Amino acid sequence: MKATGIVVEYNPFHNGHLHHLKQSQIQTSSDITIAVMSGNFLQRGEPALVDKWTRAKMALDAGVDLIVELPYAFATAQASDFAKGAIFLLDALKCDTFCFGSEEGSIASFEHTYNLLSSKKLEYNEAISQFVKQGISYPKALNEAYKSISRFSEEPLVDLSKPNNILGFHYLEAARQLNSPIQPATIQRVVANYHDDARETESIASATGIRKVLFEEKELSKVHSFLPSTSIAGLEHWLEHAESFGSWERFYPLLRLIILRQNKKSIAKYAEVTEGIENAIWNAAVKNEHFQPFMEQIKSKRFTWTRIQRMLTHIYTDFTWDQLRAIEYPTYIRPLAMSSSGQAYLQSIKKDLQLPLVSRVAASKENILLQLDIKAANLYYLGLQTNYGASMVGSDFRQIPFRQ
Known part of the structure; x- marks a missing residue:
């Protein structure tokens, strides 16, 4: 079976994610799709809207074959380390390709950009240092340094001021630095950009825009047009039990x-x-x-x-x-949900996996990264300040992967 990997947060899973999922499958001619998904805290440094189990179930119901957790230490890291952890897991899972959404939409531009920054690494790092000394933020320093280096290339380059382009570049960078055979692919984001507000006239909105509507309007019906029915059902189930979204x-x-x-x-x-x-x-x-x-x-x-x-x-x-x-790479593979095809794929590569496969956390008490995930999950549920949240403390020891 040919597998393609995607890196996701699904906070929550919306129509844009469904488009990315389907196009990834088409563009890479894959048999199954494997998603590395952040747990209960996310890369922008915030609690997830709903917990990892609810989001994994949404993804499974929407057609992802295997969802594995990106450990807390990488899920909440800066872009380069976030990407390093995610691509390491997709490589460990023997994916043939990985496919990410980007504002650019052309993988060749990402390749040109990586080649340029690799060949001009000393000049690039020196430029970053100089801009940081001027008192600007590190992300802005990166962008200014990149602009100064871009003059050395005659090839089309990626606009690294765009959030999805930035992540995409780091995905490709991580694969190259791992010397992984996994091949990159990208599809262009449609309609909504990363930070755009949700518009009632559109069927696709950014996750940021959807969360904004939910927090301001406090009515799930206001975002129905942006979500597949499986996600609506997942959010309704969450609110019925948890009473509140994470924020x-x-x-x-x-x-x-x-x-x-x-x-x-x-x-x-x-x-x-x-x-x-x-x-x-x-x-x-x-x-x-x-x-x-x-x-x-x-x-x-x-x-x-x-x-x-x-x-x-x-x-x-x-x-x-x-x-x-003390942390360099993920040290385990933890499935959260899987289809019958995902189960069959895991079984087919199980003997060749270089990382332990963790379905029950009680059997891996000595794993430091896993203990961080468990603690983060418990603190997430306590942060909800509801009876449901209190009852979910320790649930990582009880919950097994969803199967379809």
Whole structure:
């Protein structure tokens, strides 16, 4: 069986994701699709709208054959490490191809960009350093450095100011650095861009736009046109039990408690907390009862909203610099859901897997990365502050992969 891999968050699974899934299958002529999916905390440093099990079930019902979890340490990392962890797992799962959505839509441009930055690595890194010294944010420094290096190429290059292009570049980079035989492919995003608001006249909206509608309107019916029926059913089931969607506004009382129960200096031990921002985080927690003004007080030209949220995620989950520095690659494959075809594929490659396959976490108590996932899941459910959330603490030990 020919397998293609995709890297997803599905927060939530919407019509754009369904388009990507179907086009990936067509473009790569694959028999099955394997998704590496983030757990309960995401790459932009925020709690998922609904938990990983609900999102995995949505993906399975929509036609993904195998959904495996991207460990917390990679799911909440900057783009390059996020991509490294995801592509490592797709390679370990013997995927022939991986396919990502991008604003660019041409894989040749990604190849040209990778070749340029590889050949001009010293100049590129020096330019980044110079722009950072000017006091601008790291993502903006990357973009400015890239512009300065682009003059060395006569080939078409990718616009690395676009969020999906950035991730796509890092996926290809990760595959090349792993010396993986897995082949890249891309399809162009349609209608909605990454941060666009949802428009009632369209059938495709960004996940960001859909979440915004859900948080502001508080009615699931307002987003029905953007979601397949399987996702609507999944969200309805979640609300029936959990009563609330996951969000930083919901989690903020616990986050604030965690910040204020320690001194400013100790906050600096958490992953990605740097350059004295622990002082701003602690001071903002003292003054603000709600998450939005708390964030607005901290944000600056040097630190983007996303970067601060990733720091807060690590503070919330007690993930430190020491833990982060000790992690290089995923150390297991953990299925969350699988179709009959996904099960057959796993069985066919099982003897050749270089990583342990974990279906029940109780059998892998010594795995450090897995323990981080379990802790993150428990803290996610506590952050919901509902009876359902409290009842789900420890559920990683009870839940087995969904099968179809």
